[in-house]
């Protein structure tokens with residue numbers, strides 16, 4: 001495990017390597033970005049290097065007692081909060097409360113047992129309630145010597161400004177298509193359609209792409225999304241009734257598949273928008289399905305396509321919030337039909 005394997009986040013890796021080689025390591029980091037973008041992996045590599053007893057430059061040796069204990073998950077100077085390894089509060093916990101933070105602070109204030117530092121990785125830091133964050137602030141204001149805490153968060157709005165301002169923020173970005181292709185290709189076993197679907201679904205987030213490739217039942221979603229796209233653009237009312245019913249059924253049985261379908265549909269709409277603007281197929285994610293995208297292009301206004309992307313992403317978000325699936329889908333299909341269909345003016349009830 002080294003920084004070498006982390007593609008697409010070179011700027012962040014350079015920053016961390018400067019900290020490691022100079023020994024000037026901040027007491028608090030905040031890694032933000034979408035889940036699956038490599039935040040936790042990076043924090044673990046940082047911990048490994050910082051705690052290693054005989055690092056080779058900025059790289060952990062992999063063989064010393066510290067490195068071995070890190071691999072076994074038994075390092076006495078490494079503390080995970082809100083992850084699988086956390087004995088108090090696991091990854092599914094909805095909230096990180098003040099008690100958990102008090103226990104963390106007590107642990108971080110102890111002298112390191114085998115390494116030269118104590119390291120904490122807190123996953124889902126946005127789950128800390130206000131009281132917990134105010135408590136953590138005490139640690140940030142008077143950090144124990146040689147302690148490093150890394151907060152992993154999807155975004156900052158849930159975190160207090162006072163917490164954010166005391167941490168060094170490193171923002172993990174979505175990766176461009178060519179890097180996603182490079183990363184995911186070896187996992188797709190030569191199946192080009194599957195690879196393109198994974199790239200479309202992952203939307204620049206490697207972790208999402210790898211997860212997709214492991215889940216067989218998600219593999220057909222891109223074909224389904226293209227079917228839906230074609231039906232929407234054609235605006236065939238009978239097909240739309242069928243679509244509406246089958247999606248409702250899908251949502252009841254396999255919500256995750258429905259979510260993946262909406263992700264794939266949003267990418268198709270975005271591809272259509274990009275192609276309408278630039279006429280450059282190298283920018284398309286669904287490059288291999290270019291024909292299906294451009295076939296209906298002239299009939300759709302660019303502004304409508306932009307709104308279709310937004311609308312699909314909004315529905316995807318609503319599904320994630322455990323909204324009523326049939327209602328979310330029904331409203332989405334009605335809106336998309338109006339936006340995309342050449343006969344959209346006649347959009348009226350179906351099903």
Ligand SMILES: [Zn+2]
Pocket residue numbers: 052053054055060061062063064065066067
């Ligand atoms: Zn080592």
